[in-house]
Structure formats: C-alpha cells, structure tokens
Amino acid sequence: MSGPAPAAIRAPAGIRERLRIAPEVASALADGRPVVALESTLISHGFSWPENLEVARASEAAVRESGAVPASVAIHGGRLLVGLEDDELRALATAERGSVLKAARPSLAPALAAGGWAATTVSATMIAAHAAGITVFATGGIGGVHRAAQDAPGTVSLDISSDLDELARTPMVVVCAGPKAILDVPNTLEVLETRGVPVIAIGQPELPGFYARSAGIAAPHTVPDEDAAAELVATHLALGLGAGVLVCVPVPADVALPEAVARDAVALATREAEAAGVHGPDLTPWLLARIAAITDGASVRANTALIVNDARVAGRLASALAGARDPASNSVAAASGRR
Numbered sequence: 001m002s003g004p005a006p007a008a009i010r011a012p013a014g015i016r017e018r019l020r021i022a023p024e025v026a027s028a029l030a031d032g033r034p035v036v037a038l039e040s041t042l043i044s045h046g047f048s049w050p051e052n053l054e055v056a057r058a059s060e061a062a063v064r065e066s067g068a069v070p071a072s073v074a075i076h077g078g079r080l081l082v083g084l085e086d087d088e089l090r091a092l093a094t095a096e097r098g099s100v101l102k103a104a105r106p107s108l109a110p111a112l113a114a115g116g117w118a119a120t121t122v123s124a125t126m127i128a129a130h131a132a133g134i135t136v137f138a139t140g141g142i143g144g145v146h147r148a149a150q151d152a153p154g155t156v157s158l159d160i161s162s163d164l165d166e167l168a169r170t171p172m173v174v175v176c177a178g179p180k181a182i183l184d185v186p187n188t189l190e191v192l193e194t195r196g197v198p199v200i201a202i203g204q205p206e207l208p209g210f211y212a213r214s215a216g217i218a219a220p221h222t223v224p225d226e227d228a229a230a231e232l233v234a235t236h237l238a239l240g241l242g243a244g245v246l247v248c249v250p251v252p253a254d255v256a257l258p259e260a261v262a263r264d265a266v267a268l269a270t271r272e273a274e275a276a277g278v279h280g281p282d283l284t285p286w287l288l289a290r291i292a293a294i295t296d297g298a299s300v301r302a303n304t305a306l307i308v309n310d311a312r313v314a315g316r317l318a319s320a321l322a323g324a325r326d327p328a329s330n331s332v333a334a335a336s337g338r339r
Contacts, residue, residue: 011130011131011132012131015080015127015128015131016131018078018079018080018112019079019080019082019128019131019132020079020080020081020082021071021082021083021132022071022081022082022083022084022085023083024069024083025069025071025082025083025132025134026083028069029132029133029134032322033068033069033322034067034068034069034136034315034318034319034321034322035068035069035070035071035134035135035136035318036063036068036069036070036071036134036136036137036138036311036314036315036318037071037072037073037082037125037126037128037129037134037136037137037138037172038056038059038060038063038070038071038072038073038125038137038138038139038311039072039073039119039120039121039122039124039125039137039139040056040072040073040074040084040092040119040120040125041102041119041120041121042055042056042139042140042307043055043056043074043089043092043093043119044092044093044095044100044102044117044119045100045102045119045285046140046285046288046303047300047304049093049094050093051300051304052093053089053090053093053094055304055307055308056072056089056093057086057089058304058308058311059072059138059307059308059311060072060311062308062309062311062312062315063138063311063312063314063315063318064315065312065315066311066312066313066314066315066316066318066319067315067316067319068136068314068315068316068318068319068322070083070311071083071129071132071134072084072089073120073124073125073128073129074088074092074117074118074119074120075101075103075111075112075117075118075119075120075124076088076116076117076118077115077116078112078113078115079112080112080127080128080131082128082129082132082134091117092117092119095117099116099117100116100117100118100119101114101116101117101118101119102118102119102121102281103118103119103120103121103124104121104122104123104124104161104162104163105123105124105127105162105165105166106162107124108124108127111124121143121162121163122137122139122142122143122161122163122166122174123161123162123163123165123166125137125139126166126167126170126172126174126244127166127170129172130170130171130172134172135172135173135237135318135321136172136173136175136314136317136318136321137172137173137174137175137314138174138175138176138307138310138311138313138314138315139174139175139176139307139310140176140177140180140210140303140306140307140310141176141177141178141179141180141181141210141306142161142163142164142167142174142176142178142179142180142188142246143161143162143163143164143179143180143183143284144160144161144163144164144179144180144183144184144185144187144188144191144192145157145159145160145161145164145183145184145187145188145191146159146160146161146182146183146184146283147182147183147184147270148184156184156187157184157187159279159280159283160191164188164191164192164195164197165195166244167192167195167197167243167244167246168192168195168196168197168242168243168244169242169243170243170244171237171240171241171242171243171244172244172245173233173237173244173245173247173314173317173318173321174244174245174246174247175247175248175249175310175311175313175314175317176246176247176248176249176310177208177210177248177249177250177251177306177309177310178207178208178209178210178215178248179210179215180210180284180288181209181210181211181212181215181262181263181266181291182266182269182270182284182287182288182291185207185209185215185217186217189207189217189220192246193220195243196241196242196243197243197244197245197246198220198221198232198236198243198245198246199219199220199221199245199246199248200219200220200221200222200223200229200232200233200245200246200247200248201219201221201222201223201248201250202222202223202224202225202226202229202247202248202249202250202313203222203223203224203225203249203250204219204222204250205218205219205222206218206219207219207220207248208248208249208250208251209250209251209259209262210251210262210302210306211251211256211257211262211291211299211302211303211306212251212256212257212258212259212261212262212263213250213251213253213256213259214250214259215259216259216263219248226313226316226317226320227320229247229317230316230317230320230321232245233245233247233317233321234320234321237321247313247317249306249309249310249313251302251305251306251309252305252306252309254305255298255301255302255304255305255306256302257295257298257299257302261295261298262299265291265294265295265299266287266291268294269287269290269291269294270287272290273286273287273290288303
C-alpha cells in the first residue's frame with residue numbers, strides 16, 4: 001500500500017503518520033480526479049451479514065458509476081485506512097459482533113491504540129478523509145441532537161453527536177438523506193446553523209426525512225438539482241470559512257416510508273427505549289433495529305436504498321467539483337468564476 005498522497009501533508013503529523021491510503025485512491029488524488037469517502041459503521045454496526053457487505057459493495061459501485069473513485073474508511077492495526085480492498089471489506093463485514101470498535105472523534109485515539117478493527121462514524125471518517133485530501137463524503141444520515149425524554153416536554157437533550165462539531169470544523173461536503181429520523185431534527189438544524197454549517201436540500205423545499213421523503217420541516221436552503229448544488233458547494237468551499245456543508249438528498253420514492261409511518265415508528269421505538277433504559281452509544285443501533293421490526297423491514301429497505309443513492313449523488317458532486325478546479329472543464333467552474 002502507498003503512503004499519504006501529497007494533499008495529506010496538510011494533516012497534523014500524528015494523523016499523517018497513521019494514514020494508509022490505498023494506491024487507487026492516492027493515484028486519483030494526485031491526478032486531481034474525484035474521490036468519495038464512505039464510512040464503515042454501516043458495515044460493522046448497521047447491517048448484518050451478508051447485507052452489510054452487499055451494501056458496502058453497492059455503495060462503492062454507485063460511486064464508480066458516477067465517475068469517481070470510492071474510498072471506504074476504517075481503522076486496523078493502529079492505522080487509518082483510506083480506501084479498503086475487497087478482502088478488507090469482507091474481513092470487517094464478517095468480524096465477530098462486538099469485536100469491532102466504533103470510532104468517532106472522542107474515541108479515535110482509543111480505537112487506534114487498541115490495534116484491531118474499528119469502524120469510523122461520520123466524524124472519524126471526516127477526519128481521515130480530510131487528512132488524505134478528500135473533499136466529498138457520503139453517508140446514510142448524520143447524527144445530531146437526540147430527543148429529550150418524552151416525560152420532559154420543552155427540554156433539550158444534551159446527548160449530541162460529535163458529527164455536528166465535525167461538520168463545523170472540517171471543510172468537507174457531506175451527502176446524506178438528512179439527520180437520522182430518530183433525532184430531534186429541529187434542534188439538530190439549530191445547532192448546525194449556530195456552528196455555521198449550510199444545510200441544503202436537493203430538488204425539494206423540505207428537508208429530507210431519512211426513511212421518508214420529507215421531515216416535515218423546511219430546508220434552510222434548497223437547490224433544484226445536482227448542478228446547482230455543486231455550484232453552491234464550490235462557492236462555500238472557496239470562501240475558506242472552515243466549516244463543511246451538508247447536502248441532503250431524499251430517499252428514492254419507490255422505497256420511501258410515508259412520513260406518518262416513519263414518525264409513528266420512531267415515536268414507538270423511542271418510548272420503548274426509555275422504558276428499557278437504553279441510552280448512550282447503544283441507543284442509536286437499538287432504535288434502528290426496533291424500527292426495522294416495527295415496520296416489518298421497510299425501514300431497512302429504505303435505509304439500504306438511501307445509502308447507495310447518497311453515494312451515487314456524492315460521486316456526481318465530486319466529479320463536478322473536480323471539474324470546477326479546471327476552469328475550462330465545465331459549467332460549474334464557469335459559474336463559480338463569475339461570482
């Protein structure tokens with residue numbers, strides 16, 4: 001495997017020393033070709049075997065179909081792996097349940113020090129990908145502000161994902177289907193606004209609702225299509241404000257849950273989690289599994305489709321942004337140059 005690509009010299013020395021960038025990814029970065037980072041918690045914690053490997057492979061294929069190079073990110077042997085070979089994807093997918101750590105910014109050092117496999121969440125994936133020089137990252141849904149206890153109306157939970165602070169401090173494009181449906185979405189948007197992170201919906205005025213096409217909330221910003229999204233993203237990144245940008249894509253219509261069905265399933269699962277005393281890092285996987293049971297697997301089908309669709313859209317955005325760095329290459333560059 002190759003060492004860090006030239007762009008990685010911007011990373012702190014401690015991270016740079018632990019980066020292992022796959023040859024295909026390093027070559028693409030060196031040539032200025034589009035690359036899309038993909039997280040790995042969906043492999044180790046999101047889906048069971050063999051669906052986890054199938055979703056990971058389908059996401060990488062969707063990135064390639066869009067003209068970009070996929071770079072799945074994980075941790076193994078004390079290294080940040082940016083770009084996994086197929087045998088590494090399989091090893092992560094078949095690892096014994098409970099043996100793979102989940103790495104976020106607060107747990108990145110423990111995961112590296114442990115020496116075994118660790119899957120990267122949104123925040124850890126952004127750290128590794130940005131250090132490697134990657135600009136675009138695709139995931140299913142971001143973490144955010146969890147819902148307050150249902151017997152405490154009017155309160156705001158202090159259970160807030162490190163994803164939000166990472167978006168505020170790392171200038172990357174994160175493509176997702178919105179905040180996860182289990183979250184307090186209005187307060188998640190408030191935190192992102194306070195942190196200076198633009199939130200953009202493609203093709204509709206409402207924020208996508210993860211399992212559902214709409215979260216029932218107006219999106220802070222909306223653009224009609226992917227070309228307009230690429231232009232807006234290019235403008236944001238060129239300003240050098242330091243924050244990332246969140247691009248939200250609705251789940252494909254043929255597998256989307258009706259908004260009311262998704263809302264009711266989340267509410268029921270949340271009540272059951274409170275009754276069972278589930279909280280902290282265990283809460284999200286517990287809720288997702290319970291929602292899958294409540295919806296008779298429909299939420300899993302929606303989740304699978306939105307992950308692959310997000311990867312496809314991210315590939316297109318990465319291709320447009322790579323072209324925008326060449327002023328003669330496409331309309332995105334020309335439009336950005338007029339601003």
